[in-house]
Structure formats: C-alpha cells, structure tokens
Amino acid sequence: MAWLQRELRQWQEEGVVDALLAERIAGRYAAGRGMALGRLALGLGATFVGIGLIWLVATNLDQLSPLTRIVGVTAVWLSAVVIAEVLAHRSALATAAARLIAALAAGAVVFQAAQSLQVPAYTPSLLGVWAAGVLAYTYATSGVGPLIVAIVTGTGWYAWYVGERTGDPALIAASLVLAAAVGTAIAALHESRWRRPFARPWRQVGALLALVGLFLVALPSTDRPQSIPLLLWVGIAAAGLIGGLALALGDRQGRHEVLAIGAVTAATLSLLAWSPVDPGQSGLTAMQLIHAVVATAVYVLTAAWFAAVSALHDDPHLMTLSTGALVVFVTVQSFAIFAPLLSGAALFLVLGVVFLATGGLVIRGRRRLMAPTSEV
Amino acid sequence: MNRSRAILVAVAVVVQVLLVVVGVAPQLSARLTGTEYRFAVGPVDPIDPFRGAYVQLGYPGLPVDESGIEGDAYIPLTRDGATDLWRGTAIQRLRPDRGPFLACHTEGYGPPRCGIESLFLSEEGARQVADELRANRVVAVVRVDSRGNAAIVRLVTS
Numbered sequence: 168m169a170w171l172q173r174e175l176r177q178w179q180e181e182g183v184v185d186a187l188l189a190e191r192i193a194g195r196y197a198a199g200r201g202m203a204l205g206r207l208a209l210g211l212g213a214t215f216v217g218i219g220l221i222w223l224v225a226t227n228l229d230q231l232s233p234l235t236r237i238v239g240v241t242a243v244w245l246s247a248v249v250i251a252e253v254l255a256h257r258s259a260l261a262t263a264a265a266r267l268i269a270a271l272a273a274g275a276v277v278f279q280a281a282q283s284l285q286v287p288a289y290t291p292s293l294l295g296v297w298a299a300g301v302l303a304y305t306y307a308t309s310g311v312g313p314l315i316v317a318i319v320t321g322t323g324w325y326a327w328y329v330g331e332r333t334g335d336p337a338l339i340a341a342s343l344v345l346a347a348a349v350g351t352a353i354a355a356l357h358e359s360r361w362r363r364p365f366a367r368p369w370r371q372v373g374a375l376l377a378l379v380g381l382f383l384v385a386l387p388s389t390d391r392p393q394s395i396p397l398l399l400w401v402g403i404a405a406a407g408l409i410g411g412l413a414l415a416l417g418d419r420q421g422r423h424e425v426l427a428i429g430a431v432t433a434a435t436l437s438l439l440a441w442s443p444v445d446p447g448q449s450g451l452t453a454m455q456l457i458h459a460v461v462a463t464a465v466y467v468l469t470a471a472w473f474a475a476v477s478a479l480h481d482d483p484h485l486m487t488l489s490t491g492a493l494v495v496f497v498t499v500q501s502f503a504i505f506a507p508l509l510s511g512a513a514l515f516l517v518l519g520v521v522f523l524a525t526g527g528l529v530i531r532g533r534r535r536l537m538a539p540t541s542e543v
Numbered sequence: 544m545n546r547s548r549a550i551l552v553a554v555a556v557v558v559q560v561l562l563v564v565v566g567v568a569p570q571l572s573a574r575l576t577g578t579e580y581r582f583a584v585g586p587v588d589p590i591d592p593f594r595g596a597y598v599q600l601g602y603p604g605l606p607v608d609e610s611g612i613e614g615d616a617y618i619p620l621t622r623d624g625a626t627d628l629w630r631g632t633a634i635q636r637l638r639p640d641r642g643p644f645l646a647c648h649t650e651g652y653g654p655p656r657c658g659i660e661s662l663f664l665s666e667e668g669a670r671q672v673a674d675e676l677r678a679n680r681v682v683a684v685v686r687v688d689s690r691g692n693a694a695i696v697r698l699v700t701s
Contacts, residue, residue, distance in 0.1 A: 225595035300559035
C-alpha cells in the first residue's frame with residue numbers, strides 16, 4: 168500500500184489523476200486487501216483441515232476398525248468434492264477452499280487404504296498415486312490449489328523414486344533437470360493456449376527443479392554415471408515430446424523459455440558426461456577446476472535467466488526463488504573453494520566480502536529487472 | 544453445477560479411486576484371494592511421516608540375499624514340521640511354477656522386500672507388539688496369493 172500511495176501522489180502531481188480518483192483507487196485496493204486476507208484465511212484453513220486429516224490417518228485410531236476408518240476418510244473426501252462443485256457458481260473463494268481440502272483428503276484416502284491393507288512403510292508409489300489422482304482432479308476442475316498439491320506431491324514422489332532407484336547423484340541431477348524441462352514446457356503451453364493460471368505453478372516448479380539439479384551437477388563430488396537407465400531415457404523422451412509441442416504451439420516468449428531450458432538440459436547432460444574422474448590425489452586437477460568453473464557459470468546464467476523470466480511474467484515468487492538459489496549456491500561454493508585455503512578470521516573476512524558482493528549484485532539486478540515492468 | 548463439469552469431476556473421482564486400488568493392489572489381491580501362512584517374526588522398529596507408528600518386522604525363517612544383484616526375487620515356502628511355521632528355502636530369480644512362494648524385490652544384499660516388513664498400529668499398540676516380539680512370543684499370519692503377492696494380516700501369540 169505504501170508503494171501505491173507514493174505512486175498516487177506522483178500521479179496527482181503530474182496531473183494524471185485528480186484527488187477524487189486517487190481516493191477511489193486507494194479505496195479499491197483497501198477492499199482488495201480485505202479480500203486477500205479472506206483468501207489467506209480460507210487457504211490456511213483448508214490446508215490445516217487437509218493436513219489434520221492426513222495426521223488423523225497417521226495416528227492410527229485403533230478404537231475404529233480399518234474398514235470404518237477408510238469409509239470415514241472417503242466420505243470426507245467425496246463430501247469436499249461435492250461441496251466444491253455445489254459452491255462453484257456461488258463463491259469462488261469457498262470453492263477454492265473446498266477443492267484444496269478435496270485434494271489433500273485424497274491423500275488421506277490413499278494413506279488410509281495403505282494403512283488398512285498394511286502396505287509396507289516408505290512406499291514412494293503411494294505419493295505418486297496421490298499426485299496422479301489429484302492431477303486428474305485438477306484438470307477436471309481447473310483448481311489452482313489442487314494443482315499446487317499435485318505438483319508438490321508429484322515432485323516429492325519423483326525425487327524419492329529417482330533417488331531410491333538410482334542412488335547416483337549424477338543421475339538424480341539429470342532426472343531433475345529433465346523434469347524441469349517438462350514443467351517449463353507445460354507452463355509455456357498453458358501460457359499461450361489453455362488455462363493461463365496453471366502456467367505460473369508449472370513455471371516455478373520447472374525453475375526449482377532445474378536449479379536443484381544444476382546445484383548437484385556443480386558439486387565437485389559428482390561422478391560420471393556408469394550407464395543411462397531406462398528411467399532417464401523416459402525423461403529425455405518426455406522432455407523432447409512436450410518441449411516440441413510447446414515450440415510448435417507456444418507463443419514467442421514461451422518458445423524462448425523452452426529453448427532456454429533445452430539449453431540448460433543439454434549443458435547439464437554434457438557436464439555430467441564430461442565429469443572428470445578423480446585420480447585420488449589431494450586437491451583439484453586442472454580439468455576438475457575447469458569443470459567447476461563451467462558448471463558455476465551455467466548455474467549463475469540459469470539463475471539470472473529465471474530472474475529475468477520472473478520479471479517478464481511479474482512473478483515475485485519466481486524472483487525470490489532464483490535470487491535465493493543464487494545466494495545459497497554462492498554460499499556453498501564459497502565454503503567449498505575458500506575453506507581449504509583459508510582458516511579462522513581470514514576465511515570469515517573473505518566470505519563476508521563475497522556475500523556482500525553477491526547481495527549487492529542481487530539487489531541491483533532485482534531493481535534493474537523489475538524497473539521496465541513497473542514503468543509499463 | 545453444469546453437466547459437463549459434473550461428468551469431468553466424476554471421471555476424475557473414479558480415476559483417483561482406481562489409482563488407490565492400483566497403489567494397494569498386491570496387498571488387496573493377497574487379502575482377497577490368498578491363503579494364510581504363519582511365519583516366525585522378530586522386531587526391527589519406527590515411524591512413517593504420512594502413516595504414523597509401525598513395527599518393522601524381520602523374518603528369521605526367510606533367507607537373506609548375498610548375491611549383490613538387484614532385482615525381482617522369489618522365495619519358495621515349505622512348512623517346518625517341528626514348529627508348524629513356514630520357512631523360505633532359497634532365493635531364486637525365476638518365478639516358481641507352483642506355490643506357495645513369495646514374490647519379492649531384492650537390493651542384492653540383506654533380506655528381500657516381500658511387502659510384509661511393516662505392521663501399522665497405534666503408538667501404544669506398536670510399543671506392546673515390539674515388547675512381545677522381543678520376547679519371541681509372536682508369529683505373523685500372512686496371506687499369500689497364487690502370484691506370490693503377500694499381505695500381513697495380524698500377529699498372534701505363539
């Protein structure tokens with residue numbers, strides 16, 4: 168609101184708006200803030216109810232038989248689905264809250280079914296089943312809340328599944344970047360063709376997965392993978408197929424984003440294939456140093472690209488994600504590089520200077536990126 | 544609620560129910576079509592973040608893999624006349640022609656995972672069962688279907 172008041176004062180001074188119009192604009196935003204609070208309360212309430220339901224399943228109430236528990240949880244889930252549809256033409260906020268409860272309650276149904284039938288603990292496919300089901304519900308209802316649940320659970324399942332199956336950091340990194348390419352391509356398709364509100368969550372998860380994957384690639388301990396498993400070929404095929412669709416059907420900006428994530432994927436796979444083998448001697452070899460420098464450059468360029476994309480789409484969450492990722496990356500890399508060379512006070516002094524420089528660049532970069540959009 | 548939206552939501556609900564069934568299919572099949580077998584069990588431990596307290600079970604009567612080769616594994620079962628409990632004779636890579644046998648997955652080392660390694664209970668129940676397991680007073684009742692899918696049904700005091 169402080170930003171708006173400042174702008175309104177400036178517009179009045181420039182004669183763009185008069186005092187009455189400025190007051191009406193400010194009043195509209197005050198009402199909007201009230202709605203935002205209502206939305207926040209409903210969103211939090213729905214999230215708490217959904218998580219509470221899953222928690223209730225986890226407490227394993229042995230006073231009730233397994234059959235009674237599964238029937239009860241299913242009844243809550245179906246009630247939320249029906250209530251959401253009944254409310255669909257009356258209140259958008261209440262509908263969104265009911266859909267969010269339905270998406271989380273679907274998870275409670277999955278876990279209760281597994282509980283009742285004694286499916287072994289730590290089975291990742293249960294999370295995958297929940298994510299796939301909620302994704303179907305998301306596209307049937309156009310609910311953004313369920314989409315976020317589907318993306319979070321789907322990403323969790325994917326990372327868990329890949330980690331469990333391969334156990335190889337290099338393959339995990341490659342899988343994450345391929346999943347990022349799929350997410351970005353889906354975002355580009357949504358942005359230009361169908362259900363624009365879905366573009367933002369898909370774009371954010373694409374950026375998150377790409378930055379996490381590249382982070383792993385840039386770690387010096389990552390070895391070259393011995394062979395490429397089927398799981399990775401499936402990822403390459405999916406990324407190629409959906410990326411091709413997005414290039415053919417997306418708008419100009421979407422195509423740029425797909426081409427950029429394609430370049431990031433190619434760079435990741437090349438860095439993994441080129442990973443110099445550690446000869447076992449102390450310190451880094453020249454080849455390992457070049458690899459680390461190239462990986463760092465790719466990471467920084469990718470984070471900067473996502474920051475630029477966030478400015479183009481006016482997405483503050485994506486901006487926070489990309490700048491935050493950059494700060495974490497610089498922190499970890501600084502410790503990795505300077506800790507073996509310096510100790511005590513010198514280490515803190517050098518790291519302090521590196522962090523100050525990073526912080527200054529991030530703030531300056533954010534200002535410069537956000538300036539053109541705020542002037543439009 | 545318009546008609547096409549209602550149909551879409553109904554289809555999504557059916558898809559979700561089918562996915563749940565697929566997710567628990569081995570245990571569901573074992574419970575609906577399987578036969579009961581009794582195994583000796585021992586405690587191992589813990590907690591699943593989504594599903595709460597459980598007892599991690601070890602089966603002294605089933606073989607441990609030392610091959611170093613990951614993949615599907617099958618354990619033929621034979622009845623031990625002295626204890627009247629069932630034991631696994633060996634781990635084999637090809638599905639046996641006839642049962643009873645357990646269909647498992649092995650990491651190449653340690654006990655293969657056959658879907659009967661955990662029993663979910665309330666926290667208090669899990670504590671009690673863990674005590675009884677430590678005293679070696681418990682056997683596991685497991686249902687196994689013709690394809691080797693297994694589901695633990697209950698623990699009983701021996």
